[in-house]
Amino acid sequence: MLLPEEFEKWKKATGLNIHEIYGQSETGLTCAVSRGMKIKKGSMGKAIPPFEMQIIDDKGNILPPGTEGNIAIRIKPTRPIGLFSGYLDILLLRFNCQKKIHFAIMKILFQLQMFRFIWNPKFPRRYFHQGYQVLAPLNLSDFEAINRCERDLPENFNFAGDVLDRWAQLEQKGERPPNPALWWINDKGAEVKWNFRELGLLSRKVANALTKSCGLQRGERVAVILPRVPEWWLVNVACMRTGLIFMPGTIQLTAKDILYRLTASKAKCIVASDEAAPAVDSIVSNCPALKTKILVSENSRSGWLDFNELFKSASEEHNCVKTGSQEPMAIYFTSGTTGSPKMALHSQSSLGIGYTLCGRYWLDLKPSDIMWNMSDTGWVKAAIGSVFSTWLQGACVFVHRMTQFNTDIFLDTLNNYPITTLCSAPTVYRMLVQKDLKSCNFKTLRHCLTGGEPLNPEVREQWKSQTGLELYEGYGQTEVGIICANQKGNEIKPGSMGKGVPPYDVQIIDENCNILPPGKEGDIALRLKSTRPFSFFSEYVDNPSKTAATMRGNFYVTGDRGIMDSDGYFWFVGRADDVIISSGYRIGPFEVESALIEHPAVVESAVVSSPDPIRGEVVKAFVVLSALFKSANTEKLALELQNHVKKVTAPYKYPRKAST
Template sequence: MKLLLQLQSLRSSWSSRLFYRLFHKDDVARTLLNLSKFEAINRCEQEVPEYFNFASDVLDKWTQLEKDGERPSTPAFWWINGMGSEVKWSFEELGFLSKKVANILSGPCGLQRVDRVVLILPRIPEWWLVNVACMRTGIVFLTGTTQLTAKDILYRLQASKAKGIITTDSLAPVVDSVASHCQSLKTKVILSEGRRDGWLNFKELFEAAPADHNCVKTKSQEPMTVFFTSGTTGSPKMAEHSHCSFGLGFAICGRDWLDLTPSDVMWNISDTGWVKAAIGCIFAPWLRGTCTFIHGMPQFEPKAILNTLSEYPVTTMCCAPTAYRMLVQHDLTSYKFKSLRHCLTGGEPLNPEVMFQWKNQTGLDIYEGYGQTEVGIISTNQKGMKIKPGSMGQPTPPYNVQIIDEHCDILPAGKEGNIAIKINSKRPFCFFLRYLDNPEKTAATQRGNFYITGDRGLMDEDGYLWFVGRSDDVIISSGYRIGPFEVESALIEHPAVVESAVVSSPDPIRGEVVKAFVVLSPSFVSHDPEKLTLELQQHVKKLTAPYKYPRKMEFVQQLPKTVTGKIRRNELRKKEWGRD
């Protein structure tokens, strides 16, 4: 880390007039990077090229623009740790450093093209270097959160048949405890100041590695990365993506939803083990030449977030709804966000009340997007669109999204059904390639001419999508279908509720009823639980159809969540139905 902190670059400055001419007139940068072509591919107006590699076809082109004086002086990567340490890299430096790491992977590590390597690192600069280095070498990378247990790591190593793992000294003992059960694992790399038996030391390798490296010529449909799904029901599946699906697939997303330019500084607050980190910290911003900003805090700290937004020129922020729910518990009016202009969210639905609170205190809208690990971003709210609080926005290219019934018939506006993506003669290029070693699951995602997302929703007359719940989350009580999200959104409008999760609970008369698990605001913890339950039930009845109110309620200190922040309703549902 010390070596990385000492690296500096010579940075040029550009006048605002030159910046406007270059980047708002769509000339030099768009021509050199083929951004117009990338966007045309996203709209299915052009074919995907036979060969594509994000490192050589995007990142190295931005390096050339920097050398030619045709990119603003904002860094490509900007990392802080909140304790005074800081790293800033230009695209040229990113290229130089990632080439050294590429030589480590293909040299001392002995990894070859299409080999798989598991990467479990916190928010430190080396995570980005290894990601890019894997692209340069054609090595397939699989990221994981540092919160993984020994059982989790064992599952990932065995299921992926990974030949290498890169992690920190804190997780190395955990890896060693399961490594003997992983026959494919040949190489272990540790980020540590000291040495460990059986491990290669990243720092020593980095200092000795040469910086000359020729990027491999990868085919567009060649595997690039594998993401483990969130696993809200059962073990995580392994969604394999190609070089073009992520490398090209976020050209329009970065332009229209994220609204990024090369002068922006984007902070995507995501764990490195989540697909959202790849989308919002690598592919979408760097396709647009935008600076990726990172705070290396080990866990989410609302005050640290708010202070950082006040102190640094972050223009664009994306974080999970859970994070916004925590942030609005603070007095936002006491902070001044001088540069922040665009706020985004995704990963799970955002409650309208949270959106209202954020808007009232900051003056900024939150633009929600909806997507999946397997297919990327499906629909978004974009600048210039009317925001309908609670809606996931409108479908984004190249996807034709429809609401269908069990027979694959398209349903009329306002009718609840399965959220599905129309597949024509072939799957969209930004789809995942497959679930590794699981052809049955891969085949099950397609029904007729549709990809089935597994989510329930509806589309209004204006073409906006509205989320109801996962197919297995929907509650059927006395014949009524009840989506948990609507009840949760009603509950959070009450000042006593910080967060809630709604699931089905067995009932001898109705079959199943709505039960709410509620996390209370500190000022309401001492209230009489019976009276508060009645108050919350009446509150929900006023905001939704009366049959949707939670007939059962339990106050809890916290809700079970995946490492990506999604509520694990399946755990609560199993508890209710005695399926532990």
């Protein structure tokens, strides 16, 4: 695809014209700028015999000049000999151009792939959109094109059947490295290794246990409150296989939290561990929809079905349900600053295909990689790093269940296991850089990531100086997945979340939907085109007003404030409702937190708004002190920290109140 400016440079340097052509494997040459023809910059020329080229709409109507549409070949009474004969061994390809159209365009069984011609002035190149649906079995490489919105969603998709079982087939053929699919260890020396074939077999047994033994029906909701145990993965995959909707939750939920989730979702079943079972029992009488309680434990409990017994008696034979691509798969509870948590509903494809690009480009995963993601099982970050992104790429999910987080145990694991990819919250990296990391020997570790909260630039610098490894930050939401990321091959600007990632068009806008220029603070938003991206959540269940409130014009508004620089990098300011307004000044908590943590006395910091009768609000800081400063004079240290913030950032942002 020749750019007009390249044409001009060539002609100026050589005195010669460049004659552009356009064609396909299926048709050969279809358009060309022939000799003797007037050359129009940026044009592919005119149609060449024997083809009659037209621009048509989705119904086959020929469009007038200047109107964008699908490039098509009009078929006369007979099929041109220049067209290919057919796609071998693929009889179930349905293209969007196969519609009832006017007589001039005949219906073709093996139709050429239709392309939509787009000239995008923002990026000086042409884009072509393949607009067909695949009914034949998908190849794993197809998911990237679908995630980019270069292909339509298939009518049916199931992550367990179309991804996990496909990797099991490749394993059997010897076309995948001999890594486990799941590699689990704990502090007591226990270890579990399952390849994709074993994961499939075991999850089929659990699928039978849920549907046949427990009588659960497709579309019913299952609350899953488990720690990092192998059964968590089995239950989630089993729900995918059966069309059940799984709802992960952290074991730190209180009885009140669990009651709200069970009643709001009308869950039919809960799968829980010893940690959550007592809380469930204390509120179960207030959950009329709940019919089944399954306990994952070595112990038995009255009123609960034993997971191990159900598993032992279940059959290994199970046919994966043929779920629709946009059929519900999971519900994640996401909290706001006010009101009860919202239930973000995700589809089979929004999670199961929507994290393809994330896995390949941000996580940089290959089938030979071993990925250790530290996220709690209750958060969507566990779905990203410990299920979908990793398994879409055929990589291994590594899990270390620690009774309590311990930096020494953590570093021993990195030293002793062949982990290639690490993803953890900035808080973990803040704790790790307090250790002597230069004495560690991370033989296989090559890629480190972080997200879930803003990364302080100084933590990134300390990690890199001690380990030689870069930290790649990502930013996203439960509702839409990864929005911005620092990816390999791109320059990293300390403190930035990176650039917007496909398929999203990330912008900074004001309250009137105006796109703001670089350097201006505004709302982080995703600009939508004609349709809502399939990678979005489907809705907030039973809350249409909250669902609608995420949209402002043709923008999805994240609820976060940020700034984009002239190079397209995004900088996090804070939640839109977290920004502190003191004496008319807008202050982002993260900037003050970053300034505080640069001081050697501060290990961790959190900044909030505090009411003030004069200024309306003032900045209040909570800090965790390093060991060397714990005995320091509190008043003197507070003053020192205030002066430090004044020097590092604008003086009006300093914390007027502090607590250790």
